Amino acid sequence: MKQSIRRIAALLLAALMTLGVTAVMAEGPTVYDEPQTFTMWCSMDKAAGAISDWSENLVYQEMAKLTNVTVEFQHPPVGGEKDAFNLMCASGDYPDAIQYSWLTVPGGPANYISDGVIIPLNDLIDQYAPNLKAYLEAHPDINQQIMLDDGTYYVLPSIYQDIELATHQGPVVRGDFLEKIGMTPEEFPTTVAGWEEMLIKVRDCEELEGVIPFFFAQMTNISESPVILGAFGITQEFYNDNGTVKYGAIQPEYKEFLALMRRWYELGLLDTEFAANTAKLRDEKVTSDRVFAFIGSMGNSITRYTAMCRNENNPDFQLLPMPYPTLNEGETPIVGQQGAKYTGAGVAITSSCENPELIVKFYDYFYTEEGHMLSNWGVQGLTYDYDEEGNPYFLPLVAENPDGLSREQAMAKYTIWQSQSPVYKLKDVLEQRDCLPEQIEGRKNWLACKNEIIMPPVTPTAEEADEFATIMNDCTTYMQEQATKIIMGEVDLDEGFDTMVSTLKGMGIERAIELRQAQLERYLARI
């Protein structure tokens, strides 16, 4: 409904303009009479292979037409972004703006303000970004995420419209194998005990000989998405227990999880190679019908594997996103995989920039409704259009690109939805990308978690960052090794877990928790 009203409004506006009536567009971009330009450092992201410079991106070409502002891009080599970013900062030779994932910078973003690489944006946003400002005022949760502990804005942010966009990973099960063990998707177990029974059935099913009941790729996979572990109410690394920061792997619950995994390993329910599995091995095992359940993602696993495997020889091939199991029947899963609406991505303005106003005004347009459409969908009639109900959909130029670009690549060429750009990322676009019926249905399963214990996007101070990284480097390596040994039965459960706790404490895990705690408190105290 809302969409169709908007569409009518747009049509009316167009009609008015063709009639020669000059409409004052409250939401329109800032137009310059003289050509303007600024330089920006940004990674190629998903556009690599589709275009060789972002100035070929449709959104920026449209913006140049609309506003007379062109952007000169500087691109680091794909895969070398981190090094290139560090080198650029070290060289003191900055472009006007830097588009990056700012929560992952070494030392944290605050450091870059105090060292004078990037500038605070508070006054600039106040004066020149009315649309972003209005949005932040209406959304205090986002406001809290994008500022530093002292209230400084450092970035023109990329924001998810819906938290749904931040969930992309979870338990995945072969639907056609479920049938073979005589189970319908509706009967799918919601408890850990139910999972165990189901996995045993898979193991014992004659038709499914050689199929790995539960597959995961190294302990890092559990950190990314706490399948099974989440049932115990913790995550593998840091989590927020009602305002108190805790580290999962030293909690008694983690020992219970390890005990369970150890039992599953002995029972032959886990992949014996779990500690050496990689993404490539997962591709191979899943696509050659050797995996029943695994930790997968919406696009990279489900879309891709289905496209590869569902054909004449294997018409029933189906991957279903399934709910996270709980310990007791009827509970809501405590935690699943979920990011934040602000991931850290966005554009910051450097101290070398002579006209920051230009950049702030330029990007403020993307926080208007018109700007949403342009940045998320491209140009109407060329890359998208509205269906009868007024919902936008991609036209063949994007959906089935004639030049042979994949849909994802085409999206990267004609929109900036998948980039680190200051975009308000619309939910509808996701449904255009991951559009199998089982994905649209199954996404709800992954979202149905409380997720209260997930850490918010906190920021460290410069001094902290170094100490924290030093401690966590040893701790993470050790935790993964020891957990693997315990699961594989190479060390005794009780003794091994006690050693793990004491060794991690010896490495300074308590100090790391303390630092995280302080970060969390400062985060919660943000205005």
Next chain:
Amino acid sequence: MVSASARRVQIGRKSLRQRVVKDLRRYKYVYLMLLPLIIWYLLFCYWPLLGNVIAFKDFKPMKGIWGSDWVGFKHFTSFFSSYYFGRLLRNTLLISIYCIIFSFPAPIILALLINELRLPRYKRVVQTITYMPYFISMIVICGMLMDFLKKDGVITSVLAAIGLPNENYLMMPGAFRTIYVTSDIWQHCGWNSIIYLAALSSIDQELYEAARIDGAGRLRQTWHVTLPGLLPTIMILLIMRVGAVLNVGYEKIILLYNASNAETSDVISSFVYRRGILEANFSYTTAVDFFNALISFVLVIVTNTVSKRKTEYGLW
């Protein structure tokens, strides 16, 4: 007395100066040829090398090399006191020593065998083929290794047929060094033999004639003519190899590393990769490099001295 000794010193000085002048005059073209070399080394090695003081500083990109704060030996102590220091040093040394024992002689043997071939075309083909794996990127080579060594993989199946366990060999800490060294030979043996093949071609053929006239067989010709001919090359390369004993590159390790083989696979460079490069901790990486360089340098000086005494060949 005083004046006599002073005069003696003067004579000594004068004669040194004379010798220098004579040397410079005689070898003026040699020194002229060295000039571009010296300039290049000063510009591209020694000047940037000054910046390695960041090993003793807390390098902050925005403050630059000279503006960053001094921290003394902080990064060194942090590395030495790391929980994993002992394990890293042991793994690095063991992998390197196995490489010196097994991968270093392999190309020499290959070159000798190729040299013995009597079929010229076959010889060329073998040469060309054996050097090719060098060009396949490490990512691909390691991908193949993972594929061959997994449960039911190609190599695993062969090993299982002779009674070894059918399990993922990359998960066994005991197998890692063997995997590393064997694959290193596989990938680099042919390439590394090129230098020996070139050296072989410049051995004086008359020496072989003489040996044959003395009734020496193949083996004795190899022992008395070929090997001595290769010795300078072998010694120089060996000295350089020993000097690289702590440089086990991180790329291959990172690609083959997992939590179950970490016991034997984690080496200094892979640790520094996680700790320094990924975290942009440049001072730390420089400090560890400095430590490596120091150890290697001492080893090279020792090997060089021994080599010069025993074989008359050395780096300087």
Next chain:
Amino acid sequence: MIRQSKGERTFQAANVVLLGFVAVLTLYPLLYVLFASVSDPNLLVRNSGLLLKPLGFELGAYKIVFNNPDIGNGYVNTLLYMSVGTVISMTLTILGAYALSRRHAMFVKYVMFFAAFTMWFKPSMIPFFLTVGTDMHMKNTFWAMVLPRAIVTYNLIVLRTGFAAVPESLEESARIDGANDFTILLRIFVPLCMANIAVVTLFYMVSKWNSWFDAMLFLNKRPMFPLQLLLREILILNSTDSMLAASSVGQSDQIPVGETIKYATIVVATLPILCVYPFIQKYFVKGVMIGAIKG
């Protein structure tokens, strides 16, 4: 005599078989890449075990590689960096190696030490980048690709070892005829040590062909990128585990081409340099030295 030649024959036969076996083992990775590059991407992902022939046959990956606008450009850049770079490197290295092989000159061994020292004490990345890139203003210039690595100390030492093996008698007779060091180098040492020079040239060419790190350090203009940097982008893109939402692979059945694109790019980026070796090989002929001495 007969017994000896029998043993000889057995050895020859064994050697032929052994080296044949070695050749097959070392040829395999190359064949694997070649087969994989023309395979059906869907089958390739599912494959486990040896690849003894292409799985299906598809040239789609090559089409995509050649349609990539960056690749052609990268080729031209690499050829340029390699050819100019090798000429500069060889000039410096030949002059330097010859001079360093003159052991009787007083200061040569100090210079040797001065050069060898840098094999262990190397500038680390940041100082190297800041002095060469910023202080010498080489960022985004052609020179950044050819000058900073112009001399590889290892190659210098290898060539010096070759030069040092030339008998002194040859040099002396030339000197009596009034030749200076430049003439001696060009007339005697270069022809005599062609095998060594060929090897060092090969080493330089290959290392320049394969280098990407300096490009990553000093270049941020894509039109200047060499081929290997682009190849690396493709390899890394393919090997990253797409765990992040932003990088999860989207719709379309074209996605798995990725795996074959990787191999096709390797073939495209490697074949030309593989062809260099046979040309170098012809200098590895026995008897060069003898002819020179007698002549």
